[in-house]
Amino acid sequence: MTRLVESAAEHPNTRSRFSVDPAVIDPVRDALNAALRGKADVIELVLAAVLARGHLLIEDLPGLGKTTLAKALARSLGGSFARIQCTPDLLPGDVTGFRVFDQNTREFTFLPGPVFADVLLADEINRATPRTQSALLEAMAERQVTIDTQTHVLSDTFFVIATQNPVDQHGTYPLPEAQLDRFAMKLRIGYPGRSSERAMLEAATRDPNPHQTASSTPALTPGHLRALQDHVASIPVGPAVLDYLLDLAHATRSHRQVLLGLSPRGLLTWQRLAQARAFLQGRGFVTPDDVQDVAIPTLEVRLGIEPDAAPRVLDEILHSVPVPVRPTAPP
Amino acid sequence: MPVNRFPTRGPALPTLPLVALAAAAVEPVLSDPTRPPWSGLVLAAVFLAVARPVRSRLQTRSPLSGRAVLAILLLVALAPPILAVAARLGTGSGNLLDVVLIESLRNLALTLAILGRNDQLDRTAALASLFLVLVAAARAEGPWLLASLAGYAILGCVWLAQASSRSVHDNRPPLVSIATAAAVVIAVITLALIGPGRAVVALAGFLPSSGGINDSDPSATHGVNDGDREVAATHNPQSIGFSESDLFLDSDRPTLYDAFNDMYGEPRRIKSQDRMIAVAANRVVELDRPPAENLRAGRDFSTIRGGPPRHARRPQDRPADALIYHEGPTPAHLPLVAYDHFDGHDWSEAPTPPRSTFLERERPDQPWFRLLHSSRSYLVPQARHRVKIARLSSPSLPLPAHIDRFRLGSVNLPSFFCWAHEGILRLADRPIPAGNTTEADAHLPRPDALRALPWPKAPPRGPSTLHPDVAALSRAWVAETPHGWPRVERLITCLREHAIHDPAATAPPDSTDVVADFLLRDRRGPDYLFATAAVLLLRDLGFHARLVSGLYVHPDRRDPAAGHTPVTTDGVHVWAEIRLPDGTWTPIEPTPGYHLAAPPRPWLLALADALAQILAEAIRHAPALGLVSALGVLLVRRRHALLDALATLLWHLNARLRPTELPWLTLALLDRRLRWAGCPRPAGVTPRCWLERLANTPPLQPARSTLRAWLALTECLLYGPIGPSPTSPAPLCARVVRAASLPRLRAAASPEIPS
Incomplete structure (x- = not known):
């Protein structure tokens, strides 16, 4: 059930007349900020990915809070949470579930795997074999799994947070481009600031078992989240911004150092993320700022760019396309 | 795909x-x-x-x-x-x-x-x-x-x-x-x-051809319709280029006077003066032979003419082409006829010098001749001139002054040549056949050497015929200049500045003193009036001078592709010559727009001269130059303020004409101001990102709320789905235009202020 409120912006045109109050996401935001201190910008992007119904790939060093973030998100969203520790001997059935013979009923019954949770944390996903990775692929893209010719629909708010370690690549299976394209964005958390780390240390002395004392009250229910996601998808994107997005997509395809340009699916994801960003900013429409704010994590995960050159190339792409400063007539 | x-x-x-x-x-x-x-x-x-x-x-x-x-x-x-x-x-x-x-x-x-x-x-x-x-x-x-x-x-x-x-x-x-x-x-x-x-x-046939579109195209170089180049000189002496030819054409012996009539018009005869008076028998001198050809009737040059004829506008024949083709340094004066006596209206040709031995062959196997004269230290070598005769029909060799060796085709006998006038060579008894090439090694006088020559004053040639005012004018021009070459230079310079060259101007038909009318009344005229005035004034000042007609090779007419300069009837020219103390005639150019060939100079000296000339001009016009420079500096320094004022004025006009487009017109104005302030917004950066950064600086603090409200409004109108604003955006835009002024933006963008 969403809460419809009348906009109270400074100007009557700056918001839609009736919209979902962006403040409904504040409890989730607060919970995540409490779990991961000093990373508000990362949390905004995580929220954008959740609202855009996209999956998240977090690539960073061990111990920076990847799992903590995932768990806090699962708790906040109020759904079920599952975790897979990916290893080379992990089988597809361990992810999707499998059928077992029930001695009592003398029938095969289906035991659902972790993908049937609302939030799935796939830790160190690049240590799973490609076979297992591709099992996850169908689940992420189509929100369903097929086992023994039977298709099982996943949760409406199914959300994958995968992590991978950029160092220690020995014995890993890098994710193929097809699977990378299923993720909405790739994030790096990075080290916290000095003040954030001090607060973390102080909190640890006050509360020796933070995981046990953390609030287990969800900030949203799955129904709330689904309604929010539907609302985000309906936020309008003006013709000027549409043209801007198309120009950017063309720029990724014509840049000489980009081996794999942006796919139409990637473009759709980018637009949805920009809509989510606009919602989080409390705006009823998408601006080029929204597009640019989510551009780097969105493009970095799916464009074929040499890792060392990625920041420079993405910067070139964003700066090569003029921001529309005059209205564009719809076609 | x-x-x-x-x-x-x-x-x-x-x-x-x-x-x-x-x-x-x-x-x-x-x-x-x-x-x-x-x-x-x-x-x-x-x-x-x-x-x-x-x-x-x-x-x-x-x-x-x-x-x-x-x-x-x-x-x-x-x-x-x-x-x-x-x-x-x-x-x-x-x-x-x-x-x-x-x-x-x-x-x-x-x-x-x-x-x-x-x-x-x-x-x-x-x-x-x-x-x-x-x-x-x-x-x-x-x-x-x-x-x-x-x-x-x-x-x-x-x-x-x-x-x-x-x-x-x-x-x-x-x-x-x-x-x-x-x-x-x-x-x-x-x-x-x-x-x-x-x-x-x-x-x-498959190769590209530049044959042009006519039967014969002068721009064609090969292939079909390749113009005159197709026809080698061995077939047609009228062809251009410097190929040799021994073919002679039959000729009715027209003279350069036909070209003069084309250029300047027919001379006007004063009928009232034609009168025959019988003389006493004892005063009649019987000639034992006919007079020289150049002293017959019709061989004089009148300075009273009818002006150039008006040609009917109708297609002309293509063969209307050059008189000669000249290869060598330009400009060049090629004298053909010299005039000595002036009766107030008409110039008469100078008499032909008696035949004498004046040249010798250099080598028996080559048709080159060397002129016999004493060494002249005031000359410097210039270059070789090559002239191919085309439509010109004249016995005189169209060669520049101060030559020391020459040749004409394969003519190898000195007796074929004689003086037409002093310093002007000619074929002894026929016009030069078309298609022949003559060439000569020429020299040029050094002005500094000419100034150093001793210039004895020539005795007057009878009573002066100059109008007293004209004589006074010339003496005023040269009053402070010593006798000699400086005086000649001064006179010519004054004459070139005194009157305007007007090829269409003519002397009045009833003129009794052409020079006085030209210098005192009209002050404009064709080249022959300038030359006539120069000769008469020089003679009045004690110099030997004469009028010369011939061809002027204009530097602008050079055909770089062919490497030579065609001289057409437009190149017919009249100038003056002055006799140097050693008896050599050297050209002087009194007509504005025409120039004498300058002796070759090292480029460093030429550059120094040009710089000195520029400096002299700058000093001469110092006040005006200073004013213009100050204005220019002011304009350059305040260019951004001026441009901003203009752009703001345009914005105000647009505010009345296109009120609905005001938000993005305001954005365009701010973008211009940012560019002039030295912090242009990159095309790929959003206005909010750029302006928010500047709005946090102290100079723009007072305008921050206005800027943010305007940004929100503009973004909504630009990117939002909602239609026109219910309230007019003009007041908010006007506040932004005032608040985010160019000086404030410049202060906000200064590097001292941290972003």
Whole structure:
């Protein structure tokens, strides 16, 4: 059930007349900020990915809070949470579930795997074999799994947070481009600031078992989240911004150092993320700022760019396309 | 399947050698014809050696920005016209417009090939090279051109094949296509070289021809309709070029006076003065032989004429062509007839000197003659002049003054030549046949040496016929100048500044004193009035002077492709000559717009002279120059403020004319102000991102809320789905225009203020 409120912006045109109050996401935001201190910008992007119904790939060093973030998100969203520790001997059935013979009923019954949770944390996903990775692929893209010719629909708010370690690549299976394209964005958390780390240390002395004392009250229910996601998808994107997005997509395809340009699916994801960003900013429409704010994590995960050159190339792409400063007539 | 217009993968395009070859092909069109034709290929090789590492570095390490590329392209394209204008202003001569444009195109092609920022630049460079090759095929000729064209054809095939390969993302070079194309080209060349003659003729039909569209086109160089060049001098002496010919034409012996009548109009005869008076028998002198040809009736030059005839506007015959073709340094004065006696209206030719031994053959096996005269230390060697006779029918040799050796065709007997007048050679008893070439080594007098010569004052030639006011005028001009060459220079300079050259002006028909009317009343006239005035004034000041008519080789008429200057009837000219103390006649030029050839000077001295002249002009106009400079400095320093005022005025006008577009017009105005303030918003950065950063600086703190409200409104109108604002955006926009003024933006953008 969403809460419809009348906009109270400074100007009557700056918001839609009736919209979902962006403040409904504040409890989730607060919970995540409490779990991961000093990373508000990362949390905004995580929220954008959740609202855009996209999956998240977090690539960073061990111990920076990847799992903590995932768990806090699962708790906040109020759904079920599952975790897979990916290893080379992990089988597809361990992810999707499998059928077992029930001695009592003398029938095969289906035991659902972790993908049937609302939030799935796939830790160190690049240590799973490609076979297992591709099992996850169908689940992420189509929100369903097929086992023994039977298709099982996943949760409406199914959300994958995968992590991978950029160092220690020995014995890993890098994710193929097809699977990378299923993720909405790739994030790096990075080290916290000095003040954030001090607060973390102080909190640890006050509360020796933070995981046990953390609030287990969800900030949203799955129904709330689904309604929010539907609302985000309906936020309008003006013709000027549409043209801007198309120009950017063309720029990724014509840049000489980009081996794999942006796919139409990637473009759709980018637009949805920009809509989510606009919602989080409390705006009823998408601006080029929204597009640019989510551009780097969105493009970095799916464009074929040499890792060392990625920041420079993405910067070139964003700066090569003029921001529309005059209205564009719809076609 | 969509095609990527600017593919980035595939084999590299051979743009550099392609463009270098095109530049080599067009080089003979641009350079001095005396330079060897293979010099273009050498230059192309040097260019390739230098440009290849530069291109590689630009592509891999330090690619240029789009603005830098544009600036470089503009610089190289504008350099030839700017240099041409500077050369024309400084030296009076320069390349013609078509040559300058071809140079610009060549520079553009070479620079585009070096930059090679992307395939688009490469393709533009290749297209420009194609135009260069077309120009070369149309205007150059010779075996080196054919070699360049063949090389360009092969390289062009390779280029096209590789470009096609890149467009389909094929990383392998299209070897089969390249080999096939090269084989076809080589087969054609081989067939042309060793095949039967008919095959060569057939192949020649496929080659580009510059034959033009008429029966005979002067711009054609070969092929069908290739104009006068087709007809060698052995067939038609009227053909241009410096080919030798021994053919003589029958002639009714017209004289240069026909050309004078075409140029200046028919002389007007004063009928009232025609009167026959019988003289006493004892005063009649019987001549034992007819008078000399040049002293017969009709051989005088009248200064009272009817003006140039008006030609009917109807198609003219093509053969209307040059009188002579001149090859050598320009400008050049080629005297043909000298006049000595002036009766107030008409000049009479100077008498022909008696025949004497005045020249000798240099060597028995060569038709070169050396003039016998004493050494003249005031002369410096100039260059060789070659003159080919075309329509001119005159016995006088059209050669400049101060020659010491000459030849005329293969004439090898000194008796064929005599003096027409002092210092003017002529054939003894016939006009020079058309098609013959005469050449001579000429000298030029050094002005400093002329000033150092002793100039005895000539005795007056009878009572002065000058009007007293004219004599007073000339004496006022030279009052403070010592006798000698400085006085001549001063007089000529004053005369050139005193009157205006007007070829259409004529002396009044009833004039009794042509010079007085010209100098005191009209102060404008054709060259013969300037020359007449100069001669009479010089004589009045005690110099020996005479009037000379002949041909003037104008530097602007030079045909760079042919390497010579055609002189048509427009080149008929009248000037004055003064006799130096050693008896030699030297030309002086009193008519504005005409110039004497200057002795060759080192370029450093010429540059110093030009700078000194500029400095003198600057000092002479110091107040005006200072005012203009101050205004210019003020304009440059305050240019941004002025532009801002203009842009703001336009914004106010638009606020009335297009109120609905005001938010983005305001954004455009702020963008301009940001550019003038030194912190232009990059095109890829959003206005909110850029302005928010500036709004946090102290100079813009007061305007921060206004800016944010305006940004919100503008974003909503630009990107939002909702229609026009219910309230007018004009007041908010006006507040922003006032709050975010140029000085505030400049202060906000100053580096002292942290962002």
